[in-house]
Amino acid sequence: MNSISQTQPAEAEKIHPLEVSELKNILVALFQQLGLFSQANNILNDDSVKTVDTVTLANLLGKHHIGYSVSKVDKEATSQAIHPFIIVPDTESAVMARRRNEQYEIFDLHTEQWQAISAAKLPQMGHVFIIENLPASKQNIRAFAAHMSKRTKWYRPVFWLSLLSSITGLAVPLFTMAVYDRVIGGQAPDVLPTIALGAALALGVLITTRLTRANVLASTSNRFARDLSNLTFKRLLSVPLMVLSRVGISNHMARMRNAEKVRTLLSGPGGAGLVDLPFTAIALITIALLSGWLVIVPLVMLLLFYLVMKAVNKYAQSASPTISGDYQNSINELAKNLLQLKTSGETDGWNTKFARQCKENCRQNFLFAKRNGLNAAVAHAMSLLTALVTVFTGIFLVLNQSISPGALIACVMLIWRITGPAQLAFSSSQKITMMDMAIKQFDRFMQASTENSELRLDTPATHIPPAISFQHVTLRYGAEVEPALAGVSVDIEPGENVAIIGPNACGKTSMLLAAMGVAEAQAGYVSVNGKNQKQYDPEAYRKWAAFCPAEPDIFPGSLADNLRIAKEDATDEELIAAIKAAGGESLFNALGNDLNIDLLNRGHTLLSAVEGSYISLARALLKQSSLLILDEPIANRNPAAKAQLLKTFNELKGKSTVLFTSHDQELIQQADKVVILDKGAVVYAGPIPDQSAQQPQPVTPQESLPNG
Ligand SMILES: Nc1ncnc2c1ncn2[C@@H]1O[C@H](COP(=O)(O)OP(=O)(O)OP(=O)(O)O)[C@@H](O)[C@H]1O
Numbered sequence: 001m002n003s004i005s006q007t008q009p010a011e012a013e014k015i016h017p018l019e020v021s022e023l024k025n026i027l028v029a030l031f032q033q034l035g036l037f038s039q040a041n042n043i044l045n046d047d048s049v050k051t052v053d054t055v056t057l058a059n060l061l062g063k064h065h066i067g068y069s070v071s072k073v074d075k076e077a078t079s080q081a082i083h084p085f086i087i088v089p090d091t092e093s094a095v096m097a098r099r100r101n102e103q104y105e106i107f108d109l110h111t112e113q114w115q116a117i118s119a120a121k122l123p124q125m126g127h128v129f130i131i132e133n134l135p136a137s138k139q140n141i142r143a144f145a146a147h148m149s150k151r152t153k154w155y156r157p158v159f160w161l162s163l164l165s166s167i168t169g170l171a172v173p174l175f176t177m178a179v180y181d182r183v184i185g186g187q188a189p190d191v192l193p194t195i196a197l198g199a200a201l202a203l204g205v206l207i208t209t210r211l212t213r214a215n216v217l218a219s220t221s222n223r224f225a226r227d228l229s230n231l232t233f234k235r236l237l238s239v240p241l242m243v244l245s246r247v248g249i250s251n252h253m254a255r256m257r258n259a260e261k262v263r264t265l266l267s268g269p270g271g272a273g274l275v276d277l278p279f280t281a282i283a284l285i286t287i288a289l290l291s292g293w294l295v296i297v298p299l300v301m302l303l304l305f306y307l308v309m310k311a312v313n314k315y316a317q318s319a320s321p322t323i324s325g326d327y328q329n330s331i332n333e334l335a336k337n338l339l340q341l342k343t344s345g346e347t348d349g350w351n352t353k354f355a356r357q358c359k360e361n362c363r364q365n366f367l368f369a370k371r372n373g374l375n376a377a378v379a380h381a382m383s384l385l386t387a388l389v390t391v392f393t394g395i396f397l398v399l400n401q402s403i404s405p406g407a408l409i410a411c412v413m414l415i416w417r418i419t420g421p422a423q424l425a426f427s428s429s430q431k432i433t434m435m436d437m438a439i440k441q442f443d444r445f446m447q448a449s450t451e452n453s454e455l456r457l458d459t460p461a462t463h464i465p466p467a468i469s470f471q472h473v474t475l476r477y478g479a480e481v482e483p484a485l486a487g488v489s490v491d492i493e494p495g496e497n498v499a500i501i502g503p504n505a506c507g508k509t510s511m512l513l514a515a516m517g518v519a520e521a522q523a524g525y526v527s528v529n530g531k532n533q534k535q536y537d538p539e540a541y542r543k544w545a546a547f548c549p550a551e552p553d554i555f556p557g558s559l560a561d562n563l564r565i566a567k568e569d570a571t572d573e574e575l576i577a578a579i580k581a582a583g584g585e586s587l588f589n590a591l592g593n594d595l596n597i598d599l600l601n602r603g604h605t606l607l608s609a610v611e612g613s614y615i616s617l618a619r620a621l622l623k624q625s626s627l628l629i630l631d632e633p634i635a636n637r638n639p640a641a642k643a644q645l646l647k648t649f650n651e652l653k654g655k656s657t658v659l660f661t662s663h664d665q666e667l668i669q670q671a672d673k674v675v676i677l678d679k680g681a682v683v684y685a686g687p688i689p690d691q692s693a694q695q696p697q698p699v700t701p702q703e704s705l706p707n708g
Pocket residue numbers: 245477478483484503504505506507508509510511708
C-alpha cells in the first residue's frame with residue numbers, strides 16, 4: 001500500500017467540515033474513470049457510506065490504496081495531474097476534472113460525459129485531491145521516506161532561515177574583528193556606533209530567524225508524529241487478528257511510541273544541530289577568507305573530532321540498556337494483573353522478580369548515562385582543543401603579520417559556530433540511532449499485509465438474515481499446536497438461532513471468530529449467503545455483523561460513549577432500549593438512569609464483569625443487525641436480567657441469524673439448532689435432540705447436553 005494515501009485525512013479534516021452533496025457520486029465516478037469498477041461498486045453499495053465529506057473522501061481513497069495529495073487549488077498542481085482529480089470548492093459543489101492536452105474537462109454526473117472547460121472556469125478557491133498513483137503501483141518499501149517527501153514545504157523555509165541565521169551569525173565575529181582592528185588598532189572610535197548598530201541588527205535577525213526556524217521544525221516534527229501515529233493505528237486495525245495476536249500488546253505499544261521518537265527528530269537542540277551542520281561550511285569559507293591556510297587547522301581538527309567521537313559513541317552505544325523492553329512488559333503485566341496478584345496473596349515472587357528487573361534496569365541505565373556523560377565531556381573537550389590549536393597556530397600568522405589579530409579572534413569565534421552544531425549532532429547520535437530503528441520498524445510494519453485487498457470488495461446484503469455455512473473449516477493459532485477447529489462443516493439457515501456448545505477450549509469462540517472473519521481458517525472457508533466470507537469488504541462486514549465478546553471491553557467515557565461505538569448516530573432512546581434488552585436495566589438504574597455519567601469515575605467504583613457484559617451485549621443489540629454473533633451472552637446473569645435476555649432472544653427469532661455460545665441450558669433450549677463441538681470437531685449439529693426418544697427414563701434436556 002502506498003503510504004501517501006493514508007497520510008492525508010488529518011489534512012483533509014480541517015479543510016471542509018461541511019457535508020458535500022454529490023461527493024459520493026463523484027467519488028464513485030472517479031473510481032470508474034480510474035478503471036477500478038469493483039471499488040466503485042463497493043462504495044456505491046456500502047450503506048454505511050451515505051454521505052461523503054472530505055474526511056470520508058480521504059479515508060475511502062486510503063482504504064482502496066489510492067495514493068493522493070491534498071492541496072489548495074493550484075494551477076501548477078492540476079496542470080501536472082496525470083489522473084482525474086476532485087476539486088472541493090469552499091462554497092460550491094465538488095467537481096471531478098481532468099487535463100486533456102492543453103485543456104481541462106469536467107465530468108457531468110448526469111450525462112456521464114466529460115465536457116471541455118476553460119481553466120478560468122475551474123473553481124479557484126478550495127482544495128484539490130490529486131490522484132498520484134493507483135493500487136497496482138508497487139508497494140513502497142520506504143514508507144517513511146515517501147511520507148517525508150510529501151511534506152515538501154517544510155524544508156524550504158528551514159533552508160532559507162538557516163542560511164540567513166548562519167550569515168548573520170558571522171556578524172559577531174566580524175564586528176569583533178572590526179572593533180579590534182579598526183576601533184582599537186586604527187584609533188577610530190567614531191565608527192564604533194555604526195559597528196554597534198550593525199551588530200545589534202544582525203543579532204536581531206539572528207534571534208528572529210532562530211525562533212522562527214525552531215517553530216517550523218517543532219510544527220513539522222509534530223505533524224510527522226501525528227501522521228505516523230495515524231498511519232500506524234490504521235494499519236494496526238487492518239492487520240489480520242492472527243498476526244496481531246502473535247505479535248503481542250507490548251509491540252503494538254512500542255510501534256505507537258515510535259511516532260514519539262520521530263517527534264524528536266527535528267525539534268530540540270539536537271535537531272537544530274543537525275540542520276546547522278551543512279551550514280558550518282559558511283563559517284569555514286569565512287575562516288579561509290580571513291586567514292587563508294589557517295583553515296586547514298580546524299578542518300584537520302574536525303576530522304579528528306569526528307574520529308574520536310565515533311569511537312566514543314560506539315563505546316557509549318555498547319552500553320545501551322537491553323532490559324528496557326522486558327522491564328516495560330513487566331510493568332504492563334503488573335498493572336493488568338494487580339487485582340489477581342493481590343487476591344492470590346502470592347506477591348513475594350513478583351516482588352523479587354520486579355525488584356531484580358528494576359535493579360538491572362537502573363544498573364544498565366546508570367552505565368549508559370555514565371558513558372553518555374563521557375561522550376558529552378569528550379565532545380566539549382574536542383571543541384576546546386580545536387579552538388586552542390587554531391589560536392596557537394594563528395599566533396604565528398599574526399606575528400608574521402600574515403593576518404591581523406582581529407582576524408584571528410574572529411576565526412576562533414567562528415570555530416565555535418562549527419564545533420557547536422557538531423557537538424550537538426554527536427550528542428544526539430543515540431537519538432538518531434533510535435529514530436533510525438523506529439523508521440525501519442515503521443517501514444517494515446507498513447509492508448505487513450492487511451486484510452484489505454481488491455479481492456475483498458463485496459458488500460454484504462445487510463437487511464436480510466444471512467445463511468452461513470462452515471465448509472471444512474480448519475483453524476490453528478500456531479504451527480505447533482493442535483487445531484482449534486478441525487474440519488468443521490455446519491450449515492445455518494437464514495434467521496436460525498444456533499447454539500454452539502461443548503466443553504471448555506473445544507473451539508466455540510474460534511468458530512464465532514471465524515464467522516466474524518477475524519480468525520482466518522487455514523483450510524476450508526465460511527460462506528455467507530453463498531459467498532466466501534473473504535470476498536466481503538472486512539470493514540463493511542464487521543460494521544454489519546454484531547459481535548459480543550465473552551470478555552467485555554469498556555472504554556473510558558460514559559455509558560452513551562461506550563454504546564455509540566457500535567452505532568454513532570443512535571438516539572438516547574435507542575441506547576436505553578438496547579441496554580434494557582441486554583438485561584442491563586439494573587446497571588442503568590445504578591447509574592441514576594443517566595447515560596452520560598463517566599463509567600470509570602463514578603465515585604471511583606469500577607464496573608463488575610457482569611455490568612460490563614451488559615454493555616458489550618447492548619452494543620451488539622444496538623446495531624439491530626440481521627447477523628448476531630454472541631460469545632457467552634448470558635454468563636452469570638441475575639434472574640431478572642436473564643429473563644429479559646431470553647425474551648430478547650425470542651424476539652430476534654427469524655429476524656436475525658444468531659450464533660451464540662453458552663453453557664446456560666435455558667438459553668440453549670431456545671435455539672433452533674445446536675452445534676456440539678469437542679476438541680475442535682463437530683460431534684452433533686441439528687435440532688435439540690428429542691431426549692424422550694433416546695432415553696428409556698424421561699430426562700430433562702439439560703441433563704443430556706454437554707455442560708462445559
Ligand atoms: N489467540 C489464540 N492464540 C492461541 N491459541 C488460542 C487463541 N485463542 C484460542 N486458542 C486456543 O484454541 C483452542 C480453542 O479455544 P476457544 O477459545 O475457541 O475455545 P472455547 O470453546 O471458546 O473455550 P471456552 O469455553 O473456555 O471459552 C484452545 O485450546 C485455546 O487455547
